[in-house]
Amino acid sequence: MQGIYQPAEDSLFLSKFLKKEIVKIKPKKILDMGSGSGIQAKTCIKSGIKPKQITLADINKSAIDILRKRFPDSKVISSDLFGKIKERYDLIVFNPPYLPENEFDREQDTTGGKNGSEVINRFLEQAKDHLLPEGIILILTSSLTKRIDWSGYRKRLLGKKKLFFEELYVWELNSK
Ligand SMILES: C[S@@+](CC[C@H](N)C(=O)[O-])C[C@H]1O[C@@H](n2cnc3c(N)ncnc32)[C@H](O)[C@@H]1O
16 A cells, blocks of 8 residues: 655645635635645645535545545545546645656655656646636745746746755746
8 A cells, every 4th residue: 555645844835825825815615636644635724714615636545545534524536636626726736746756766746757847747737727717726846846837827936945955936826
């Protein structure tokens, strides 16, 4: 059985901006993509969002089993990105696998292909069709992620954080 991603510095850094965004835009429908342990969905609930306003999605079946128990009143979908998702959202939050894979690390929860951006680029391509008018995306990337294709989006850097061997970035995106 594959393990689930335990909340780390990237998770906490993203959730800090998620809290602020919830206060600012008061979203009615939120998608937590690549939910893992559910930390971003939990942040939403702590910020006053009702469980039924949140959809959680992950490709990892072990994570889905745990999320169904942890969030019985939310929609939990086993999906490769938007493959099984039909709806649109005011806010989509994603802490993606962003590291370039190498011979030691090819894990699905941390690495996104050769450049680290393959899952991100597929997500960006699909996510436009799942935003409500005025909807936004909050996404985390790293200085180690190469070749991100932001086309079709306006982006704003909300924050950056220097770690030992990389810098993390949190972006707010709007569809153009
Ligand atoms: C870095 S972890 C983030 C987990 C959690 N959201 C957090 O902030 O701690 C990335 C998550 O994305 C999921 N994931 C990876 N590829 C995916 C895909 N193609 N579709 C959906 N989820 C994916 C992984 O299983 C993992 O749970």
